[in-house]
Amino acid sequence: MTTLVIVESPKKVKTIGPILGDRYTVMASVGHVRDLPPKEMGIDPVSFALSYEATERGRSVLAKLKAAARDADAVILATDPDREGEAISWHLAESLKLNNPQRVTFTAITKDKILAAFKAPRALDMQRVHAQEARRALDRIIGYRVSPALSNATGQRIGAGRVQSPAVRLVVDLERTIAAFKSTQHYGAELIFSNDDATKWKAQFDTKPHLAPGETYLLDDTLAKLAAAVRNVTVAEYSDSEEGKAPKAPFTTSTMQQDAGKRLKLKPKVTMQLAQKLYEQGAITYHRTDAPNMDEEGIADIAAYAQSAGLKLADKPRKWKAKDGAQEGHEAIRPTQAANLDCGEDEAEKALYRLIWQRAVASQLADAIYAVRAVRLAGDAEGTPVSFKATGKTLVSPGWQAVYAEDAPDEDDEKDETSSNPIPALAVDDALVASDGRLLTKKTKPPVRYKEPTLIGAMEKLGIGRPSTYAAIMDNITTREYIVEDKKGYLSPSSTGEILRDGLVDRFAFIDLDYTRGLEDQLDQIAEGQASYHDVVSAAWASLDDELASLESANLPVAxxxxxxxxxxxxxxxxxxxxxxxxxxxxxxxxxxxxxxxxxxxAPPAPTGINCPKCGTELAHRVGTSKPVKRGMKPRPYDFYSCTSPKCDAKYNTGADGKPVFGDDAPAAKEAS
The missing domain is CATH 2.20.70 (Ubiquitin Ligase Nedd4; Chain: W;)
Structure with missing residues (x-):
């Protein structure tokens, strides 16, 4: 008895085949085998049924799979454990005409996970398939209905996208906020104190007690100058304490893309490609997930490694609250075996694996503990009571930070100057003399432009799209040059991106961020059986009818x-x-x-005074040299007469006397090409 197992990737064939043994034949679908037609919408506007056809690659793949299925006693569909994977399995079942197909899923390509999955096959989850179809239908409807109308209204080829366009809007809106920003100059002061060991520490002037109601900053430099001139102060408050800093949750798809962008300078698309390879090698769990928590097996594996490596664990296993709307069908991204410190076939894969390993292992370790020293100093600025604050932190127990060694686990955090502020031991009422003081002149700064990692973070926070789609969204809007990236990685909109945004905002619901988030919730409801494919898709279609009408009357800027x-x-x-x-x-x-x-x-041709025998309109004398149609062809001269009426196609050769040749024996002229 033989069983055909169909996975998505050829790499998985080599990994999974030896685990299952000789009774199983493992083959790959190489992704989707069917899709909507490439040159038409493929959606019935009444039933909203989707029309699928085999892709060019899918036809050859299906031919091989059909032959293998005929020779097999059973077929098991083992595509990826997300909605896309569920849809691929359904397409395979339909194309191969499988009756009651069996479905297995696993979140890691390890022997234990795979064998456990094959012991508990299930039926296809059609609710998840319908959710994937609804996403595909909504994307298709907006692309095919809105893009041509927007292109006509603006006079240039512009493609509207259900999630791509809101992403472009974020960049455009931020750019306009930056352009409208007006800087405010404000002031502060700091005192500098010298320790016996020649180190120095600083205390900052507390401006809050001196601000008028409604003010955020000290705008008058007079008091700040006086504060900077203070030298004699008294310790008003002093404390020594400890502060714990907890690790972050293991990676989700989004946080992995963000961290890989910040620390490894990887594009989201490249990050996902590397993660796919690591997953297929059996090094990490499935990399498309919204869940911030690991399963019990993963937690136990990390605990065992930590104990063997002398790393201090947290008092109890850590859990994190998932963000609203998260799909927690499978666990966070983690190494399949924490004891494997180095995985991957090249340096890029190894670097990403190290990032995933650090984040996952650190998540279960004890807090990093800091000794915190805080002091408030009181002084007199020529009759005005002033105070200064200082805080210093010293790491006393690294906890989870031990797994990062020399790496910077919090590159995204603002620099903490308190870690380099060596305040000495003091007591209340101690008198101190500052060795120096200085006026601080500051300016408020405009918001910082997005980079790809921070734009992904904003999209996740606002509920735009799903983390598994972020790489494709970034690739789409940068390739089409709706947004452009400078040498430092900062994103700004192109003129086309601004036209796209202005053409959609206040006219189409899908560009509104609340609507986009709500639509993702509706897709989740379809997957959970709480909403129907037809209701969600038909409602979106109907709303576009009215919205497209408003675009026709819009006075949009044209390039x-x-x-x-x-x-x-x-x-x-x-x-x-x-x-x-x-x-x-x-x-x-x-x-x-x-x-x-x-x-x-x-320039219009000079008048000839010769009327067209066919319609009576004046003829024009066309003389010149044609452009070559193909490379390598030489330009060709032309000389003929043609009618100037747009409704008449009459053409005549030029005779030896320079006039048109009329009559039955005069062939119609042809422009040289």
Whole structure:
């Protein structure tokens, strides 16, 4: 008896096959085998049923799988354990005409996980399949219905996306906030004290007691200058205490992408590719997850490693609250075996594995403990009582930070200057003399532009898309140049990105961040059987009917206005190369293409005074040299007469006397090409 097992990746075939043994034949679908048609929407506007067809690669894959399925006694579908994987299994079942197909899932490619999964096969989860179909349908509807209308309204090719467009909006809105920002100059002061061992520590002027109601900053430098001149102070408050700092949760898909971007400078797409390889090698658990918690097996594995390595564990296993709307179908990302300190086939994979390993192992260790010394100093600034505050921290027990060694686990945190502020032991009422003081002149700063990791963080916080889609979203909006990245990785919108945002905001619900988050909730409800595919998709379709009508009357900025009617010009590829035409079908204006931009109209031909025998309109004498249609072809001269009426296509050769040749024996002229 043989059983055919179908997974997604060829790499898994090599990993899983030896675990299952000779009675199993493992083959790969290589991702999706069916998809919506590439050149049409593929959605029935009444039933909203989706029309699928085999992909070009899928046809050859299905042929091999069908042959293998005929020879097998049973077929088990073992694609990835998320909605996309569930949909791929359903497409395989449909294409291979499987009756009551068996489905297994595992969150790590290890012997224990795989054998346990194959002992408990289940039926296909059609609710999860319908949720994936709804996401695909919504993306398709918006792309096919909104993009052409937006392109016509703006005169340039613009693609609207259900989640990509809100991501672009975040970048545009932030850029406009930065542009509108007005800096405020404000003041502070600090005193500097010298210790016996030649080290120095600092105390900051507490401006809050001196602010008027409603003020945030000290705007008058007079008091700040007086405070900076204070030298004699008295200790008003003093304390020594301990402070614990807990580790962060193990990685979810989103936090892995963010941290890999900050610490390893990896693009989200590259991070996901590397994680996929690590997962297929059996090094980490499944890398598409919203869950911040590990399963009991993972916690126990890390505890065993920590004890063997002399690392102090937390008093009890740590758990974290998942963010609202998180899909916790499987655990957080972790190493499958914490004792494996080095996994991956190249340096990039090894670096990402190390990042995942550190985060997961650290999550179960004891807090880092700091000794904290705080002091408040009282002084007199020429009759005005002033106070200064200082805090110093010293690490006394590294706890979870021990697994990071020389690495910086909190690169995203603001620099903590208190860790380098060596305050000596003091007592209340001690008199101190500052060795120096200085005025601090400060300016409020505008918000910082997004980088890809921080944009992903903002999208997750706002509920835009799902973490597993963030890499594709980033790739889409940067490849299409709706946003651009500078040399330091900061993102700013292009003019096209701004036009996209302005064309959608206040007209389409899907660009509103609350709506986007709510729609993700509806997809979750479909997966849980609390909502239906038809209700969610049909409602989105209906709302677009009214919204598209509002776009037709919108007066949007266009990149290249038509010189005749001011509506947008569109670049079109014709038989003889690119040209520009008005997006208004009633306007017949066309312009030549000049390196991707509208060129100038050719001057109208001089009057000939010769009427067209076919319609009576004046003929024009066309003389010139044609552009080569293909590379390597030489330009060809032309010389003929043609009718100037747009409704008449009459053309005539030029005779020896320079005039058009009429008559039955005169062939119609052809422009050289």
């Amino acid at each position: 290249h206005p038509c010189p005749t009617c001011a509506k947008g010009l569109r670049r079109i590829k014709g038989e003889h190369g690119f040209f520009w035409a008005c997006s208004d079908r009633e306007c017949k204006t066309t312009l030549p293409d000049a390196k991707g931009k509208p060129g100038e109209r050719k």
